[in-house]
Amino acid sequence: MSALALLRAAAADPEAAARAHKAAGGRVIAFLCDNVPSELIAAAGAFPLRLHGRPAMRTRAAERLIDTLYPPDVTQRPPFVASMLDMLIDRVVDFVDAVIVPHNRNAVQAIHRELNDAAAEHGIGVPRTWYLDKAWSPDAAGRAYDRAAILGLHERLEAFAGRAIPDADLAAAIVDGNAARAMVGRISALRGAEIQGSDALQLIAAFWALPHARFAELAAAALGELAPPPPGPRLYLGGSPQDHTGLYTLVERLGATIVTEDHCWGVRAADGMLPADVAPLDAIAARFQDFPACSIRFPLQRTIDANLARARAARVDAAIFAVADRDSTQAWETPEQVAAFRGAGIPTLHLRRQPYEPDGAATDLIGAFLQGLPR
Template sequence: MQKFQEWFENRHEYAKEWKQRTGGKVIGYFCTYVPEEILYAAGVLPVRILGSHEPQDVTEPHIFGMFCPFCRDCLAQGLKGRFDYLDGITIAQSCLHIRQAYTSWDLHRPREFSYYLPMPHHVQSKRAYPFLRSELAAFKEAVEKWTGKTISDADLDRGIEIMNTSRRLMREVYELRKRENPPLTGLEAMYLVLSGQMVDKREHNAYLEQKLKELSERQPDRQTGERLMILGSEDDDTAFMAMAESLGTTFVVDDHCTGSRYFWNRVEPQEDRLMAIAARYIDRPACPTKDWPERSRLPHILKLAKEWNVQGAIVMQQKFCDPHELDIPAIRKYLEENGVPTLFLEFDVTVPIGQFRIRVEAFLEMLRQEDLF
């Protein structure tokens, strides 16, 4: 599993080497509603733009200080030139904060290509499908113009197959985490999914295919302890995951756009490839910006908790993250009413590991006392 961690930690070096090796273009995307199928069909490497979890002082002139730390951290990476190898940037409409990060990046560190994709918020409307299908056609045309390559149905089929293979393999890994003694930790699973957002999925898929048999036979060298779920805002905080699991617990499942929400459903075949892709993104487990008027996430999250035999859930929110801040009270109430205790934590660019350790320890102590009685 070390390879996935190395890919994630050396993601900039990987992308630069990929460009040199293939002569292809690399595009950075800010949101997982961006249809990577179309980018792979065009021979473009999509890489997720994430922060570095370091204090920074470069974003204040460009973005409000009360915008979430994740979007400010992402923008800082662009302003500091850490993604200067990108040929393009793109975003699908998600929240106002990350949209501002994209806009400021585009203004102050412009690339040869940029594209804003109007992903519908009202995904529960039947009109969302034809609307997104038409927007995907416009996106495909823009990518064709940028790359000088016509994207055929065969190209789209290839892009869909690359993405669906990745989703299938990651679902198989997550199935292994249902075991009484999961063969991988939550931290290892986080590296697995994050690296899949950074490197060429054909390479990632091939390596993961090899590792699956090894994983299925792997005997963990640690006690599982309490089985936890983590959910909420974007989360790539590996230091927090390592700290929490060092206390004798294991994250067995998640609901994050850097986790299961990213790969949960696949593109189902249709004659109209763009409509098939549109349906996949409309039907995926929703981000809270799109989970209305019905809260479709609640039964999905509870199903994950039940099927993965979760004993408690850590519900985290990036500070000032308005969509999740509105969502979290309903999620906590729903989980607790259904027998899943929760702990709420508010994350910032840098997480106060010492303070959070005390709170996680207290939460685990509570769970252990409940087991005693």
């Protein structure tokens, strides 16, 4: 298989490499969202795997078995988040030895308590679950708190590994992580000129499914295998996480290309290179504090400023903000971002309560929006 084919295969079956690692006698630690330091997991000798959602495979096990964070009739859990909880309760990912649940949006962080409830109240054999707390305030107290959280995770991983984690192993994991992030940045920078937006998102998905060194190697080889997109409007995409290419391919069928985004499955994976000239744990702790989990920054104006800067750097012609159904976090903050983009002179479409897979209504709205852009 070519490098491109291998990356596409990893994106299509994101658990395959972790499953093979487990079958060969290794251990797998899964995590939710993009603000868990995978370098720490790798240095502990485990395979770091970010879990994808699978709404089409939902069994609603969580709703049947445990008391969720919200009553079922008013739950604000997007379907792709609910499906990750189902996968863990139903042991669809039975090769996972432990799960790290970080503090970010409520629907994700609630999974820590819900997995523990499934084990304690119903005797379900779920993986061991660790909660990674985080302070949001960008001050000295927040930095100290977040550093303590990383040190606590470091201790847990050492206990899990049954050995100390040498600084040399951490430093090597940081080098691999930086190489992989650099390739994500290169892939994204070529969008609109040499790479389709959907191809870029698919390759970035492989970043979360493969060891960093392997991803960097394959991505470097795959760049020459991709076909350039036809000319058309360059779009920014904001709003809810997009862990599949459905919206990207829809935009491409309508004659445009998404060249940058701000969601936790896209180019943000390239942000926050870890410095090599400080102690490895200090570098990891600093990135954990500075990196905005799931695109969330405090105060909101920091998110707005960062997203406008990303859109301008990518020379976009327009922007789309797509908010998933029941995504309360994005439903709350997106209107101010839309207003800021429009105020900056960027034509912007705001799509509310979107299904996981884009439907005919989204096609009509996006098509009309693109037709109305100045030529």
